């Protein structure tokens with residue numbers, strides 16, 4: 001029974017990992033110092049039929065070298081077989097996970113000669129998603145220190161180049177690039193509309209342009225970053241630029257949702273105190289969310305505190321999403337009251353409908369990109385992990401297009417500030433409708 005608790009813990013952490021990030025890959029470095037954990041998970045990767053693993057381990061020091069070191073080493077295992085290995089350990093069918101025929105033992109420390117390091121290549125021809133784990137079956141007596149560099153990759157069919165992106169993620173650079181081109185096109189279109197309708201363009205419309213351009217730049221950097229990882233295995237292509245644009249994109253998008261929600265610049269030129277408070281809450285939270293995202297991405301799935309930061313990120317994100325809904329709700333309430341009390345009922349009703357639609361669309365956008373996408377990541381096989389990215393980006397794109405279309409600058413947009421003549425015309429129309437119904 002001694003081994004079942006730690007293995008249950010490992011299983012849970014593997015499971016969480018499968019939920020939160022189905023595809024990660026990069027060359028990973030792990031410094032392990034005086035560690036007596038029975039299992040140390042290192043990385044997760046989806047192999048195609050021509051996969052490989054390169055392990056470079058150095059500075060190995062064992063607290064006790066007289067033990068049977070064939071029970072200490074690295075192995076690869078799928079989540080499915082891990083479940084069955086757990087059962088085997090529980091039933092005492094095997095004494096050590098490295099002796100089970102359900103895992104692929106990659107290297108055991110009895111092959112270690114006198115020096116304190118080893119390098120090896122392991123060929124993986126069975127396509128599946130594997131965890132790379134270090135096992136120490138003498139964890140009660142043995143403490144281990146070492147530096148581990150692990151690189152998992154697939155060989156590109158035609159040229160035989162190494163592709164360090166997990167199967168299912170290797171098309172992501174192209175997906176991001178394509179979407180960034182779509183956003184650049186949208187930005188061009190928006191500039192054209194702003195130029196054509198410059199007499200009716202408000203400050204908010206220029207802000208919308210900035211948001212679209214930031215989104216396009218962010219996707220472009222993400223494409224470049226991912227394709228750098230794909231080729232070299234390390235993330236130091238454009239990742240700093242990517243984080244910078246992510247940061248500004250996140251802040252500007254949430255600010256835009258709040259500003260549109262309040263009707264700033266097209267319904268009224270100022271923000272009320274409570275609306276400003278929402279911005280004061282959302283902007284610092286976005287700073288925290290972006291910082292958490294950087295830590296999550298850079299530390300890898302089994303890095304220290306990875307899970308904590310993931311939780312912080314989710315929490316902050318949920319708070320931001322809820323906060324941005326308040327200004328829209330307040331606007332709807334104000335418009336509803338205005339429609340009841342003052343004479344401009346018709347126009348106010350139209351604005352009310354628009355804000356109701358906007359409210360529903362914001363909720364759908366948040367729900368889809370936060371809940372549905374996580375669900376998709378969980379249920380789709382690692383081979384199709386790109387599909388959830390495409391769904392999230394399509395949802396985001398629809399949201400941008402809807403917002404741009406509904407709030408575009410237009411001379412006769414009934415939702416925007418209206419002069420008295422039009423007000424009267426709208427009231428007439430409503431009166432006629434009323435009479436007609438009677």
Ligand SMILES: *[C@@H]1O[C@H](CO)[C@@H](O)[C@H](O)[C@H]1NC(C)=O
Nearest residue numbers: 054055056118119120121149
């Ligand atoms: C890792 O090991 C491989 C051989 O398995 C070797 O070719 C490569 O140079 C090593 N890399 C490092 C960084 O030591």
